[in-house]
Structure formats: structure tokens, C-alpha cells
Amino acid sequence: MHLGILAGFLAASLGWQINLLAIQRGLLRGRVAALLVGAGAIVADMIFLSLGLAGTTPILEHPEWWGIIRWVGITVILILAARVLFIHSKPPTELETVQKRNPSKNFFVGFLVVISNPVVFLMWIATVGFLRAHFPEARTPWFRELFLSGFLIGGVLWFVPLAFIFLKKLTLWTEKNHSVLSRISGGVLIAVALFLIFFEKF
DSSP: OHHHHHHHHHHHHHOHHHHHHHHHHHHHHOHHHHHHHHHHHHHHHHHHHHHHHHOOHHHHTOTHHHHHHHHHHHHHHHHHHHHHHHTTTSOGGGGHHHHTSOTTHHHHHHHHHHHTOHHHHHHHHHHHHHHHHHOGGGGSTTHHHHHHHHHHHHHHHHHHHIIIIIHHHHTTSOHHHHHHHHHHHHHHHHHHHHHHHHTOOO
């Protein structure tokens, strides 16, 4: 389980794209929104890990699927970038109606950004291969269940402090700083989309 906790914490803390989205949405919609974005990302990562730990040969034998998934992911990222740049960067008074919309949507934002990115899937496949090659316990019964449980704990150990401690300090920022953060988040999302379009081919 300790390997899962470490992997979950590192994946959550180093996932700058999801962290920016969580912070940006948390500032607009509250701390629970930030936590839900992180929860969506954790669940998507766990699905990829489950596939990797269970065996991925059938999936890897059909690379044509990844082209479709890749373009779905690019579209999702560009839509999010447009919303961040043209809606969420507006003053709080103009965002009042946005904040009241379906809060559970934040979970699906985090989930879709991760689950629609084949690069993340291939990264977890490589991670599973590394674990099985270097850690004998990775080949023991119940490793999958223990690893995934630990991964969930590790992710929560990052996103709970992010949402309820770090984000609380950011709420003291001025309106101008919130707008700057939204522009940075939108720019990062566009950069990720361009990377997937021009540099990642499946």
C-alpha cells in the first residue's frame, strides 16, 4: 500500500494542469469545487492503473482507438481553455450565475481532462511495468487492490490540503490576481492541446 500512497501523492502534486484547474475553479466556486476536480482526476488515474495492473494487451492492440480518444481530449481541453479565458476571467459580479450551476460538473472536468489523454495512460503502463520489474511485492496476490487503495489515499492527502488550506490563502488575493490566474490556466490548457496536436501522434 505504501507504494500506492507515494504514487498517488506524487501524481496529484505533480499534476500541474489539474492543480491549476482545481485552484481556478476553487476560487470561483468554492473549496469543494477544487476538491471535486482533484477527485475526478484521481478516479481517471485509477481507471488507467486498473487497466495496467489487469493487463492491457487487448487495448494496445487497437491503436486506432487512441486517435479518436486523443481528439476528444484535445476538444475537451480547448473548450475548457475558452471557458477559462472568456468566462472565468470576468469580474465576480458577472460570474454569480456561473457559480450557482451544477457543482458536480467540476468532478467531470477533472475526470475528462485525464481520461481523454492517452499520454497519461501510457505513463501509467510504464509505471506498472517498472513496479513489476523492481518490486517483488507487485507480483503478489492483492497487490492491485492495496496499490489502488493507497493511490486513493495519496491523492486525497494532496487535494484536501490544496482545497481547504492553500486555497483559503489564495482567496485573499485581489480580483486582478484571480484574473491573472485564469489567464495562466487558460494558456496552460492551450499549450497542452497544441502539444497533443503537433507532438503526440497515436
